[in-house]
Every structure is written in structure tokens, then in C-alpha cells.
Amino acid sequence: MLKLENLRLTQGDWTLEADLGLPAGTRCALIGPSGAGKSTLLGAIAGFVPPARGRILWQGQDLGSQAPGARPVSILFQDNNLFPHLTTAQNVGLGLRPNLRLTADEHARVAEALARTGLQDFGARKPAALSGGQQSRVALARALLRARPLLLLDEPFAALGPALRAEMLDLVARICAETGATLLMVSHDPGDACRIADQTIVVADGRAAPPEPTEALFADPPEALRRYLGEG
Amino acid sequence: MARRAQPVGRYAGGATALGLVALTLGTLGAVAWRAGSAGGLTGGLGPADWAALRFTLLQAGLSAALSVALAVPVARALARRWFFGRRALIALMGAPFILPVIVAVLGLLAVFGRGGILNAGLAALGLAPLSIYGLHGVILGNVFFNLPLAVRLILQGWLSIPAERFRLAAALGFAPAEIARQIERPMLREIVPGAALAIFLICLTSFAIALTLGGGPRATTIELAIYQAFRFDFDLGHAATLAALQFAISGAAMLLALRLTLPQASAAGLDRPVERWDAASPWLRAQDAVLTTLAALFLLTPLALIVTQGLPTLLTLPGIVWTSALNSLVVALASAGLATAAALALALAITGPRPALYEAAGMLPLATSPLVLGTGLFLILNPVVDPSRLALAVTALSNAAVALPFGLRALVPALREVEASHGRLADALGMQGLARLRLLILPRLRRPLGFSMGLAAALSMGDLGVVTLFAPPEGGTLPLQLYRLMGAYRMNDAAGAALLLLILSFALFWIFDRGGRADAEA
Numbered sequence: 001m002l003k004l005e006n007l008r009l010t011q012g013d014w015t016l017e018a019d020l021g022l023p024a025g026t027r028c029a030l031i032g033p034s035g036a037g038k039s040t041l042l043g044a045i046a047g048f049v050p051p052a053r054g055r056i057l058w059q060g061q062d063l064g065s066q067a068p069g070a071r072p073v074s075i076l077f078q079d080n081n082l083f084p085h086l087t088t089a090q091n092v093g094l095g096l097r098p099n100l101r102l103t104a105d106e107h108a109r110v111a112e113a114l115a116r117t118g119l120q121d122f123g124a125r126k127p128a129a130l131s132g133g134q135q136s137r138v139a140l141a142r143a144l145l146r147a148r149p150l151l152l153l154d155e156p157f158a159a160l161g162p163a164l165r166a167e168m169l170d171l172v173a174r175i176c177a178e179t180g181a182t183l184l185m186v187s188h189d190p191g192d193a194c195r196i197a198d199q200t201i202v203v204a205d206g207r208a209a210p211p212e213p214t215e216a217l218f219a220d221p222p223e224a225l226r227r228y229l230g231e232g
Numbered sequence: 233m234a235r236r237a238q239p240v241g242r243y244a245g246g247a248t249a250l251g252l253v254a255l256t257l258g259t260l261g262a263v264a265w266r267a268g269s270a271g272g273l274t275g276g277l278g279p280a281d282w283a284a285l286r287f288t289l290l291q292a293g294l295s296a297a298l299s300v301a302l303a304v305p306v307a308r309a310l311a312r313r314w315f316f317g318r319r320a321l322i323a324l325m326g327a328p329f330i331l332p333v334i335v336a337v338l339g340l341l342a343v344f345g346r347g348g349i350l351n352a353g354l355a356a357l358g359l360a361p362l363s364i365y366g367l368h369g370v371i372l373g374n375v376f377f378n379l380p381l382a383v384r385l386i387l388q389g390w391l392s393i394p395a396e397r398f399r400l401a402a403a404l405g406f407a408p409a410e411i412a413r414q415i416e417r418p419m420l421r422e423i424v425p426g427a428a429l430a431i432f433l434i435c436l437t438s439f440a441i442a443l444t445l446g447g448g449p450r451a452t453t454i455e456l457a458i459y460q461a462f463r464f465d466f467d468l469g470h471a472a473t474l475a476a477l478q479f480a481i482s483g484a485a486m487l488l489a490l491r492l493t494l495p496q497a498s499a500a501g502l503d504r505p506v507e508r509w510d511a512a513s514p515w516l517r518a519q520d521a522v523l524t525t526l527a528a529l530f531l532l533t534p535l536a537l538i539v540t541q542g543l544p545t546l547l548t549l550p551g552i553v554w555t556s557a558l559n560s561l562v563v564a565l566a567s568a569g570l571a572t573a574a575a576l577a578l579a580l581a582i583t584g585p586r587p588a589l590y591e592a593a594g595m596l597p598l599a600t601s602p603l604v605l606g607t608g609l610f611l612i613l614n615p616v617v618d619p620s621r622l623a624l625a626v627t628a629l630s631n632a633a634v635a636l637p638f639g640l641r642a643l644v645p646a647l648r649e650v651e652a653s654h655g656r657l658a659d660a661l662g663m664q665g666l667a668r669l670r671l672l673i674l675p676r677l678r679r680p681l682g683f684s685m686g687l688a689a690a691l692s693m694g695d696l697g698v699v700t701l702f703a704p705p706e707g708g709t710l711p712l713q714l715y716r717l718m719g720a721y722r723m724n725d726a727a728g729a730a731l732l733l734l735i736l737s738f739a740l741f742w743i744f745d746r747g748g749r750a751d752a753e754a
Contacts, residue, residue: 046660047659048656048659067659067662067664068656068659068660068662069659069660069661069662069663069664070662073660074660075660077656077657080653080654080656080657081657082657083654083657083671083672083675085675085676086671086675090671094661094663094671095661098661098662098663098664098667098668098671099663099666099667099670099671100667100671146661
């Protein structure tokens with residue numbers, strides 16, 4: 001269970017409050033107008049935004065004192081998910097060891113993760129020589145290897161076309177199923193949310209609402225979501 | 233964004249900061265203590281020393297004023313004209329920074345000296361020859377080095393004026409005089425004082441130019457007086473008193489500079505001229521053409537003469553020139569490595585939390601002068617070990633200290649940019665300490681590291697400063713050897729050695745800077 005306990009995030013005079021729980025293994029979308037604080041909320045869970053108040057707990061353990069790399073979290077940012085000077089295999093290998101001193105066994109696991117994400121022939125290439133979709137796969141292959149219980153996606157596929165984005169979301173769903181990870185993803189597109197997320201959190205008006213079943217939510221959207229969707 | 237503290241950067245940065253404090257303030261302490269026992273700052277100064285102080289301020293002030301005054305029309309011509317070779321000419325304006333002073337002096341002598349082409353022309357016209365030595369020679373040397381700097385700074389000001397304002401002026405039918413009053417003079421009022429102060433500061437520590445083109449009781453800077461007290465009188469107390477005086481001046485100037493942000497030359501974006509509708513008259517065209525030609529000739533002729541006069545003797549130089557060249561290479565490489573490692577350590581600490589102390593430590597070398605540092609080191613080492621045996625090591629150390637602020641200037645912004653674009657990813661993956669340094673920072677900083685290495689190596693290669701205090705009679709670096717050849721009037725060998733020094737300095741810069749750029753991806 002991921003618990004945001006009486007949490008408040010502030011930046012200047014902007015604030016976001018959240019008091020909610022998300023059962024382990026859930027796939028949850030964060031939806032709401034831009035500037036509402038979806039990314040900031042993910043940033044707080046990943047350890048980049050210190051909370052002004054409240055706690056973030058995973059399986060009962062307070063994450064507050066842990067450095068970003070030590071948290072039970074993998075995060076994919078909107079961009080800059082790969083180091084441009086490292087090869088695909090090295091970028092993936094960082095998921096096993098942050099100093100890249102891999103054993104033979106670990107090299108084999110990197111190769112396997114590359115194969116599972118359809119990148120078997122691209123291990124020696126650098127990111128600049130990959131397409132946008134392939135770059136997303138590299139970042140996902142790394143998340144697969146890290147196998148952290150929480151996977152946070154801050155719109156890493158925003159620059160991809162609809163078909164490619166759907167393909168990536170399917171890959172994400174597969175990874176979550178394999179690793180048993182709890183997924184929390186920012187989305188602008190109700191279609192994306194319905195495709196992958198069983199629960200959805202609406203972030204609007206300075207508040208992150210408790211998660212609700214995605215289908216029911218979109219069938220009868222609350223006021224804030226209706227405004228965002230442009231349905232009056 | 234809260235970045236986790238990096239222990240590696242903190243420890244190495246702390247050690248570097250302490251080293252810098254020891255090197256600058258420690259040597260200053262030694263100087264002050266010795267000066268105190270020699271009768272105090274004012275008690276130990278004779279009339280000749282006050283003359284040196286006056287001359288130091290006079291030559292620095294005149295050099296700054298003249299450089300800026302000449303730079304304004306040249307920069308205006310470069311800003312509003314496009315011509316073949318414009319880019320190369322602007323690049324050439326950056327070259328004096330890594331040009332060894334002693335080489336430039338030899339080139340200036342070939343043009344303006346007793347046997348130079350200027351006096352040959354005057355003799356052909358039946359006129360009396362001019363002497364280059366004295367106040368005007370020192371100023372000539374300073375202007376040769378600082379006119380290009382001033383041109384680049386002022387050109388930046390010109391190109392930072394939005395093109396729309398010139399378009400608006402053209403639409404309103406402004407004549408050149410009105411454009412100057414409404415648009416150009418306000419820009420110059422902002423840029424020129426800072427540029428002049430920067431050049432004044434550089435000229436305050438003028439040593440090699442004063443050593444070669446000045447001298448005598450009426451053209452001695454304090455730095456040169458320190459050298460003379462050392463070398464001719466071996467009066468360490470007097471040298472220490474002068475060093476304390478030099479530090480007081482440099483420190484005061486430094487504080488002045490802190491209150492006024494000094495402009496910084498950057499090569500970015502200087503290669504596009506401003507479109508001007510008012511400057512199309514043939515008279516203005518001719519004026520700009522003459523100005524740019526004169527500026528190019530002033531910079532290029534001395535260098536061209538070094539090349540043509542040095543080539544014939546380059547391969548037959550005496551053995552001692554080659555061994556001193558080897559010494560210089562070792563010193564330059566050691567100094568470059570030391571300066572760059574120290575700058576990186578300090579940059580890591582400066583981009584972390586609580587940077588103020590590290591920033592201050594990084595500026596200490598700007599407030600001290602090489603000869604003050606050398607005097608202090610000599611006073612500290614002399615009782616323990618024969619300083620001449622450490623001549624090369626001390627030279628490398630002091631050169632590294634001088635180059636460090638330039639390395640910082642290249643590395644700190646680049647490091648900030650790396651942390652901004654990839655710091656969060658590294659944090660999220662738990663890349664800390666040495667792993668972060670090896671896998672993120674060093675690969676991403678290749679360019680500024682290469683630039684910093686190249687700059688430090690070239691500066692050290694051409695430096696004629698501390699080594700003059702320490703070197704044994706037969707040893708030393710290539711610039712010192714070149715100075716000795718000039719002193720012995722062996723001008724053919726001197727020209728060859730100058731060409732060798734020129735080649736080595738530019739080659740060192742080019743190799744490192746190039747190495748930083750090679751297959752640097754994305």
C-alpha cells in the first residue's frame with residue numbers, strides 16, 4: 001500500500017494536498033489540468049520534492065529520509081531518461097549497478113532485458129542513434145531490471161504518436177505484471193488512462209483526490225474532471 | 233531541486249580550497265612577516281619604489297584608456313560590416329590570450345624596435361629612429377594584448393543590441409549621428425567602464441612586458457621592482473615589502489572589480505554582423521575598411537615576422553633551447569593537470585550546497601600576483617631547501633593557481649547544466665560519489681575540461697613570471713631561455729626559439745581543446 005498521509009506540497013504560493021492510499025499492485029492514472037501538480041506529486045514520491053507537511057509511506061515505511069536512488073521507486077521523466085554518452089546496454093545496466101561494474105551474470109541479465117523489450121540488436125548504440133520509441137524501450141528495459149515495487153511515469157511517451165504510445169503502454173502493463181509493480185502514471189489522455197489504469201486519481205484545485213475505478217469515474221465524471229475534459 | 237550532497241566533491245573541493253588559501257594567503261603571510269621585520273610597509277619604501285607605484289598605475293591607466301578608445305571604432309566596423317575573413321579576424325582577437333608575452337614582445341621589436349621595419353622606413357625617409365623602450369613601449373605591448381580583448385567585449389555589446397532597434401531607427405530616418413546618440417552610446421556607457429577596468433586590472437600586474445620593454449628607473453612596475461630586488465640586490469626584505477605593496481593594490485582593485493561586474497568575452501554568436509541601413513555611405517565604408525585593415529595589420533605583422541624570421545633557425549637551435557622546451561612542456565602539462573583537477577574539485581563544491589566559501593577560494597588567485605606568490609614561496613622554501621632545485625615545480629604550481637579561475641569559469645556553468653539536465657536521473661538511479669563522477673560528470677564535461685586543460689597548458693607554456701625568481705642560471709623554461717637569448721642579442725636564435733614557443737603554445741591549446749570535442753556525442 002502506498003499512503004500519502006496528510007501530505008502537502010508547496011512551491012511559492014502554489015500548494016497541493018493529498019491524503020489517500022493506493023493498494024499494492026494497482027495501476028493508477030493521474031489526470032488533471034496542467035499545472036495542477038501531477039508531476040510534482042510524482043517528484044515528491046520519487047524524493048525530489050521535500051513535502052512541506054505529512055508523510056509518504058510504502059508498506060508502512062516512511063520514505064522521507066531516503067535518497068531518491070534508495071527509494072523503492074523507478075521513475076521515467078518526461079525527457080532525459082537516458083545518458084546520451086552511454087550505450088543502450090550501459091544505460092540499462094545502470095538499473096542493476098549505479099557504478100556499472102557488472103558481473104558476467106549481470107551482463108547476461110542486461111542482454112535478456114534488452115531482448116524482452118525488442119532491443120537485442122541495439123545494445124551497442126547510443127541514444128542519439130535510436131528512434132523515440134526505441135529510447136522509451138531502453139528506459140523501460142532499465143525499469144524492468146531495477147524491478148522496484150513502484151513504477152512512476154511522468155508522461156515519458158508524450159512525444160510519441162498514438163500507435164507507438166499504445167505499444168509502450170502495453171509494454172508497461174507487461175512489466176508491471178511481471179514485476180508485480182504498482183504503477184502511477186501521469187496522463188493527459190483519457191484513452192491512455194482507460195487502456196492501462198484500473199484506478200484514477202484526479203488532481204485539480206490544489207488537491208489530489210483518492211483513487212476511484214477508472215471506468216466508473218469516466219462514466220460519471222466529477223465536476224473538476226468534467227471541466228478538464230471540456231464537457232461543460 | 234534538492235540534490236544529495238556529493239562527498240567526493242566536498243572533500244576534494246575542501247582540500248583544493250585549503251590548498252589555495254595556503255598558497256595565496258600563506259605566501260602573503262610569509263611576505264608580510266618578512267616585510268614587517270624589514271621596517272614595515274611604508275618605512276621600507278624608498279623614492280624609487282614610489283616611482284614604481286606611480287608608473288604601475290600610470291601605465292595601467294593609459295593602456296586601458298588607449299585599448300578601449302581604439303577598440304570602439306574597430307568594434308563598430310566589425311559589428312556593421314561583413315567581409316571575407318571577418319570570422320578569422322574575430323577569432324584572431326581571441327589569440328593573444330594564449331600568446332606568450334615574450335613572443336609578442338619579440339614580434340613588436342621586429343616591427344617597432346631599433347632594427348625593425350618601422351625604423352627602416354624612417355631611415356629611408358631620412359628621419360631619426362624611434363626607440364621602443366620606456367613608457368610608450370610598455371603601453372604598446374599592453375595595447376597589443378588588450379586591444380583585441382576590448383574589441384571582443386565591445387563587439388559583444390554591439391551585437392547584443394536588438395536588430396529591431398536599428399530597423400526602427402532606419403524607418404524613422406535616423407542618420408548615423410542620431411543612431412550613435414540614441415542607441416550606441418547608451419550601450420557603450422554600460423560596456424566601456426567594465427572593459428577598461430578589466431584591462432586596468434590585467435595591466436597592474438604587468439611584468440614580462442615591463443621587463444622587456446620597460447626597465448630603468450623611469451619605467452619599472454612594482455612586479456618588475458620585486459624581480460630586481462630579488463635578482464640584482466638579493467634584498468629579500470625589500471622584495472617582500474614590494475610584494476606586500478603589490479598585494480595591497482591588487483586586492484584593492486579586486487574589491488573594486490567585485491562591485492562592478494566585469495564583462496566576459498565569449499566567442500558565441502560573434503560571427504553575424506548587424507544589418508545597418510544608415511552606414512551605406514562610401515565614406516563610412518572606407519573608414520571601416522581602413523580601421524579593420526589597420527587592426528589586422530597591427531596584430532598580424534608582429535606574428536608574421538616571428539614566423540618568417542624564426543623559420544630559418546628553427547631546426548638548428550642550440551641544445552639548451554630544446555632542453556628548456558622539454559622543461560616547459562613538462563611544466564605546462566603538470567600545471568594543466570593540476571589546474572583542471574583543482575578547478576573540477578572546486579566546481580563540484582561550488583555547485584553543491586553552501587558554495588560561498590569555495591567561490592571565495594576560487595577567486596583568491598585573482599587577487600594575488602605571480603611574483604608575490606613566488607616571493608612568498610621563496611621565503612618559505614629558502615631556509616629548508618635550495619629554491620633553484622624546485623624552480624620547475626614552483627613554476628607549475630603558480631601557473632596552475634593563475635589558470636584555475638579560468639578553468640572554473642568554463643566548468644561551473646557546464647556542471648550546472650549537466651546537473652540540470654541529468655542530475656535527477658542520476659539521483660533516481662542512485663548514482664553517487666565516484667560512480668556519478670565517472671559515468672556522468674566526466675563524460676559530459678569533456679569539452680570544458682579539454683578547453684580548461686588547453687588554456688592552462690598554453691598559459692603555463694608561455695609564462696615568464698615566477699620562473700625568473702627561481703631558475704638556476706642554466707636551467708629554466710623556454711620563455712626564460714628566449715629572454716636570455718634576447719638579452720645576449722642572439723636575435724636569430726631568439727626568433728627561432730620564439731617560433732618554437734609559439735608553435736608549442738598553440739599546439740597544446742589546440743590538442744586539448746580538440747580532444748575535448750572529438751566524438752562528443754549529443
